[in-house]
Amino acid sequence: MIDAPAIAFQILQSVFVVLAAPLLLGWANQCRAWLQNRSAPSILLPYYTLAKLFHKDAVIAHNASAVFRVTPYVMFGCMWLAAGIVPVLATDLPFAPAADIIALVGVFALARVFSALAAMDIGTAFGGLGARREMLIGFLAEPAMLMVLFTAAFISGSTQLNTIVETLGHREFAIDPSLAFAAVAFLMVLLAENARIPIDNPTTHLELTMIHEAMILEYSARHLALIEWAVAIKLFAYMTIGIALFVPWGIAEAGNWGALPLAFAALAAKLAFAGAGLALLETLLAKLRLFLAPEFLSTAFLLGVLGILTHFLARG
């Protein structure tokens, strides 16, 4: 069943995600600057940053092991793989059967474990601190994420993201309280997993409050560029997972070239909305103390569980 048009779609989507991910980040940054009454940077700024970093010479600590060198590539690879699995532009991609939602969470976890290992590899204090915090956030966010995904899986009767999107996208419109719970929980997980504001501040320069930034302090040049790019793809992938679960309308099927412009337009509109929403949230919220992060994420977990429970109850 794997035919040429489907593979062409897969390649198109994978390349598109990698190229468009910094644009989403740039758009969110631009919106945030507008909302905070600053003059906004160019929407293309992340691309310039990446280009600049790729042209520099890498500086690596003497005691860095292979783990440190390999981590940027592993992170980038994991995120790219995730972006290939999530139905961004089309369903029924040839890659999609490779991993269901549980494996997808595993792919994200793999990237996280490598980044934590690399942070501890050099042996600086901030690296260890960042790695420890990242693992704390990760182990709290993962169950919440799984609960959200299970809610959607129960509704559609499959853990394949593909089937979930097709089921949710083609059924008649219904107000589903369980999906409402899951959507709020997913939003909280998205903020935590992507090191956004209530949990971590992506623009901070204060080492003591850093989580994600503290782990990558030792990286420079192309390694840093790959990590920044991977972070952008991760945000893109999370947003498209959210779109796939909660507003899947307009997605094309693999091989159906006619539906592609509509899928592109729908995706661009949804992502523009999501990026602006993210900027708004980051403007409205203040960063939580680190010790309040477990409370934030346990609330997300609670909402996820309530989503599953209300699904069973409403179907009862």
Next chain:
Amino acid sequence: MDQSLSSQFVNLLAALLLLLAFAMLAQRRVLTLIKLFAWQGAALTASTLIMAYATGQGHLYYSATLTLLLKVILIPWILHRLIDQLQIRWDIETLINIPVTMLVGIGLAIFAFALATPISEMAGSLTRATLGIAMASVLLSFLMMIVRRKAVPQVIGFLAMENSLFFAATSATYGMPLVVELGVALDVLVGTFIFGIFFFHIRDEFESLDIRHMEKLKED
């Protein structure tokens, strides 16, 4: 509005009620707690209105109006005045920390849902799915009364429990007779007044609203 759409709306509002019950359980501030209580009343009013419209039960309109006047406007206003007069805006102290409370709350919700499933299978009403949610809210309000240390949050827990009971009644049987509802509403109102007087007495006696002081029966 057809039956399935109104049933979906009621389900959504029921989920909102449950969410608010959890939010109240997790809330640390008295003022926000009162706001959440008012929101719970508003969700209750909306669901009663939808149920009244969908089933054509005229008396449900009266009870919705009663809920709006009493639980969204009057009682929150009284509580606001009370905490102004008592000058209590401290953070709420809980007996166990909030994440653990939430986990216990999930356990209670699962218990309530399991309990309600066989009952709601027998019921044929429009909103049978909401009975479990109403029971879960009742249990969560109980939990809130148990884990809070100060008197005002406990009273809000009691009022929230009355909200959930009212919701259980409307969802299971399309509401109690109007006389009963009027009686309960007046009871709650009078209860709030009496609690208010009690607050002042408790504070005069112990110079604190911490109910732990009431465990001591005589002066040491």
